[in-house]
Amino acid sequence: MHMAASPQKVGATGGAGSGSSSIVETLADFARRRKSFWVAVSLAILFTAWEIAGRVPISFAFPTFLETLSALIEMALDGTLLPAYFITFQPLLLGVAVSAVLGIGLGIAMGLSDKAEWLLAPVFIVLQAAPMAALVPLVTFVYGIGLVAKTLAVIMLALPVIVLNSYKAVRHVNPSLVDMCRSFQGTRMQQIFKIVIPDATPVLFAGLRLGIAAGFIGVMLAELLITPTGIGDLITYHRSVANYAHMYAAVASIIAVSTLTLAALQYVELRFLRPEKRRK
Amino acid sequence: MANPIPLRTADNATPDAVVEVRDICKRYGDVEALRGINLQFERGKLTTLLGPSGCGKTTLLKIIAGLVPATSGQVIVNGRQVTGPGPERAFVFQDFALMPWATVLRNVAFGLELKGMPQAERHRIARHYINEVGLSGFEEKYPHELSGGMRQRVGIARAFSVNADVLLLDEPFSAVDEQNRRKFQEDLLRLVDKERKTFLFVTHSIEEAVYVSDRIVLLSPRPGRVSQIIEPAIDRSAAPDVIRRDKGYLDVVEEIWQGLRQYAE
Amino acid sequence: MKLFGIKIPMMTSLIFWALVWEIVGRMDVIFLIPPMSSIIAAGFGLVQTGSWQNATLITLRTFVLGMAMAIAVGVPLGVAMGRFKIVDNIFGLWVNMFVSAPLSALVPVLMILFGLGETTVFVTVFLFAVWIIVLDARAGVMQVPPSLIEMGRCYGASRFTIFTKIILLSALPEILAGIRIGLIRGVKGVVIGQILVSIIGYGELFELYSRSFDMERFWALTIILFAAAMVLSAVVEHFEKRIEYYAGAR
Numbered sequence: 001m002h003m004a005a006s007p008q009k010v011g012a013t014g015g016a017g018s019g020s021s022s023i024v025e026t027l028a029d030f031a032r033r034r035k036s037f038w039v040a041v042s043l044a045i046l047f048t049a050w051e052i053a054g055r056v057p058i059s060f061a062f063p064t065f066l067e068t069l070s071a072l073i074e075m076a077l078d079g080t081l082l083p084a085y086f087i088t089f090q091p092l093l094l095g096v097a098v099s100a101v102l103g104i105g106l107g108i109a110m111g112l113s114d115k116a117e118w119l120l121a122p123v124f125i126v127l128q129a130a131p132m133a134a135l136v137p138l139v140t141f142v143y144g145i146g147l148v149a150k151t152l153a154v155i156m157l158a159l160p161v162i163v164l165n166s167y168k169a170v171r172h173v174n175p176s177l178v179d180m181c182r183s184f185q186g187t188r189m190q191q192i193f194k195i196v197i198p199d200a201t202p203v204l205f206a207g208l209r210l211g212i213a214a215g216f217i218g219v220m221l222a223e224l225l226i227t228p229t230g231i232g233d234l235i236t237y238h239r240s241v242a243n244y245a246h247m248y249a250a251v252a253s254i255i256a257v258s259t260l261t262l263a264a265l266q267y268v269e270l271r272f273l274r275p276e277k278r279r280k
Numbered sequence: 281m282a283n284p285i286p287l288r289t290a291d292n293a294t295p296d297a298v299v300e301v302r303d304i305c306k307r308y309g310d311v312e313a314l315r316g317i318n319l320q321f322e323r324g325k326l327t328t329l330l331g332p333s334g335c336g337k338t339t340l341l342k343i344i345a346g347l348v349p350a351t352s353g354q355v356i357v358n359g360r361q362v363t364g365p366g367p368e369r370a371f372v373f374q375d376f377a378l379m380p381w382a383t384v385l386r387n388v389a390f391g392l393e394l395k396g397m398p399q400a401e402r403h404r405i406a407r408h409y410i411n412e413v414g415l416s417g418f419e420e421k422y423p424h425e426l427s428g429g430m431r432q433r434v435g436i437a438r439a440f441s442v443n444a445d446v447l448l449l450d451e452p453f454s455a456v457d458e459q460n461r462r463k464f465q466e467d468l469l470r471l472v473d474k475e476r477k478t479f480l481f482v483t484h485s486i487e488e489a490v491y492v493s494d495r496i497v498l499l500s501p502r503p504g505r506v507s508q509i510i511e512p513a514i515d516r517s518a519a520p521d522v523i524r525r526d527k528g529y530l531d532v533v534e535e536i537w538q539g540l541r542q543y544a545e
Numbered sequence: 546m547k548l549f550g551i552k553i554p555m556m557t558s559l560i561f562w563a564l565v566w567e568i569v570g571r572m573d574v575i576f577l578i579p580p581m582s583s584i585i586a587a588g589f590g591l592v593q594t595g596s597w598q599n600a601t602l603i604t605l606r607t608f609v610l611g612m613a614m615a616i617a618v619g620v621p622l623g624v625a626m627g628r629f630k631i632v633d634n635i636f637g638l639w640v641n642m643f644v645s646a647p648l649s650a651l652v653p654v655l656m657i658l659f660g661l662g663e664t665t666v667f668v669t670v671f672l673f674a675v676w677i678i679v680l681d682a683r684a685g686v687m688q689v690p691p692s693l694i695e696m697g698r699c700y701g702a703s704r705f706t707i708f709t710k711i712i713l714l715s716a717l718p719e720i721l722a723g724i725r726i727g728l729i730r731g732v733k734g735v736v737i738g739q740i741l742v743s744i745i746g747y748g749e750l751f752e753l754y755s756r757s758f759d760m761e762r763f764w765a766l767t768i769i770l771f772a773a774a775m776v777l778s779a780v781v782e783h784f785e786k787r788i789e790y791y792a793g794a795r
């Protein structure tokens with residue numbers, strides 16, 4: 001195998017590293033504060049625009065930002081929001097967990113074995129590019145309208161992207177590191193567990209994040225399409241009674257929750273699988 | 281001052297050959313990388329493979345390492361034919377091949393870790409070689425926190441720590457700036473002297489080759505063939521600065537350049 | 546890519562899976578999976594029906610409009626974000642948020658705002674596709690080597706020339722990559738939009754076939770849709786490869 005000229009792959013595992021120097025910390029701190037400043041500014045701009053658009057109003061079905069916010073607070077306090085999330089998160093977590101285990105496993109197998117690649121890669125390439133949403137109505141035929149059907153809807157959307165990312169991660173492992181492991185007579189198992197998987201970790205995580213994002217789309221689709229439950233029920237119900245502020249609040253909250261979930265995952269990844277984010 | 285005698289040996293058979301390369305040919309599909317390479321490498325000596333880039337230096341080194349199969353021919357190390365990587369050979373990679381997620385200590389000890397050596401013992405050995413290459417204090421650092429030169433020292437320490445007879449170094453200093461490069465060359469010579477191992481060293485710098493080598497093998501461009509073998513008998517007991525200004529040293533550099541310039545045109 | 550003496554192209558495994566499907570379908574284990582051959586036969590019948598042609602027309606129209614809008618808005622916004630720090634700071638948060646947000650939850654809102662018609666689907670397509678186009682255009686502009694811009698200045702290029710001939714051209718590979726992913730997302734958007742609205746285009750047909758348990762047609766429609774998505778992405782990928790020679794050189 002020819003040596004790669006410049007390995008751009010980065011990998012991450014391992015525990016806590018040594019403390020970074022104080023200059024780096026101050027810089028990072030500055031950047032962080034600056035960033036939160038801009039977060040505040042862009043939130044403020046959008047919310048103001050929303051408020052103005054709501055007051056005009058651009059549509060009878062367009063509540064102002066403040067109305068939506070108070071609806072959100074009301075739902076949070078009167079105990080409708082939390083139980084709804086409890087219900088929504090069940091198929092989501094289950095589906096994502098199944099997709100993660102199955103997807104990373106299959107992806108790694110496809111990356112390591114030409115036969116598995118031949119057999120499975122085309123299928124998942126098609127499934128990832130295709131609008132899987134079209135198949136959601138189908139699962140209700142077999143699994144009814146319960147938790148299983150919704151979990152399946154999540155898996156259908158989340159699995160392909162996780163599989164393909166894991167597969168790509170393994171295929172793009174730094175060949176020089178694999179050669180290095182071989183040159184020290186590492187066994188195939190050592191090669192897989194000590195080199196391939198650690199080196200693939202950042203891309204595996206990226207795939208996981210994409211999978212979770214797809215899972216959120218899937219669970220909302222399921223809750224709106226199969227039968228209204230959880231947040232989907234809040235959206236559908238408030239829409240049917242023309243309680244638009246509440247409906248908007250539910251939609252905004254699920255978008256916010258999904259964003260925060262993804263950000264938290266990224267934070268955990270950086271924090272615990274740190275040592276280098278970029279080698280160069 | 282020593283008077284180096286450039287020596288051309290038509291028959292390069294040596295009595296105590298650790299590594300013997302017999303009739304090695306290598307093709308990558310349509311590309312013929314190496315043709316009919318016959319070489320012997322003596323125990324305890326540093327031999328340099330020198331040639332224009334793309335002439336198959338890395339390929340030859342990897343064939344000797346057992347990382348790449350030859351199309352035909354054989355490599356014999358310590359009397360046994362090479363079929364794959366072995367404990368008597370250690371490779372230093374041009375791009376360092378350090379695990380970015382592991383500390384310097386774990387990287388250096390990695391060869392021993394793969395062999396299943398207990399942690400305490402392998403860390404003791406690794407620390408010894410980290411110290412040898414001048415990196416003590418950096419054990420807990422990660423590769424991205426080190427300069428290119430320091431990273432390559434980690435790679436060298438890793439190769440040393442498995443205690444192989446033969447060290448294969450593929451352009452180890454190509455990512456190092458000129459000042460540090462000289463320092464490294466001197467360090468390398470010190471290690472060669474101290475560790476008494478056989479070194480196969482790839483470079484494309486003529487000066488570097490002449491400065492560090494007992495023997496220089498010139499390869500011709502694709503398909504790589506042995507075009508010339510030169511033994512720059514330089515007295516290494518002299519101070520580095522003296523050697524670099526030595527007439528004999530400069531003559532060898534000039535001679536190699538004359539040999540290679542035909543390919544550069 | 547299995548080596549079995551000879552190299553077998555990867556996509557051939559799809560034929561293998563189609564055969565497996567045929568066998569499972571023939572064994573009649575589950576009504577959901579009719580034999581592949583009857584699905585294909587149903588597909589040929591389907592494309593001749595007026596309802597399919599009509600639905601396809603509607604779907605294509607909303608898709609093309611939505612994509613055109615997404616590109617028209619996404620590329621300039623992405624370029625602006627890449628060039629001007631302030632634009633980046635203001636929009637960065639929202640673009641990054643919406644690129645992975647569960648937009649399916651937003652469709653009911655669109656439905657009450659824009660009605661149960663093509664407009665809603667059009668906006669859905671736009672929302673699914675636009676964010677990734679913005680992000681990739683931004684990345685493309687950000688990676689333009691400063692030395693290239695300095696070179697342009699040295700040779701006396703005007704700001705406009707630098708912008709069009711250097712910045713936009715060297716960002717082109719990323720912009721196209723963004724458009725390709727945007728197209729794939731747009732296809733998902735058009736389907737999700739239509740299924741949730743459920744009274745227009747393919748959404749209506751899916752609803753109809755699944756309610757009447759017409760599995761042959763259901764699958765035929767799905768396969769047509771999947772194939773269209775694959776062909777679309779293959780076409781853009783081909784186009785991308787044609788300019789890749791200079792993307793690869795940097």
Ligand SMILES: Nc1ncnc2c1ncn2[C@@H]1O[C@H](COP(=O)(O)OP(=O)(O)O)[C@@H](O)[C@H]1O
Nearest residue numbers: 001002308311313333334335336337338339340
């Ligand atoms: N894995 C490979 N596949 C195809 N060709 C290769 C491979 N590795 C090296 N080559 C070709 O073989 C020739 C020798 O390469 P290499 O040994 O890397 O040269 P050097 O190290 O002297 O620069 C080059 O022309 C290179 O393109």
Ligand SMILES: [Mg+2]
Nearest residue numbers: 337338339451
């Ligand atoms: Mg080389």
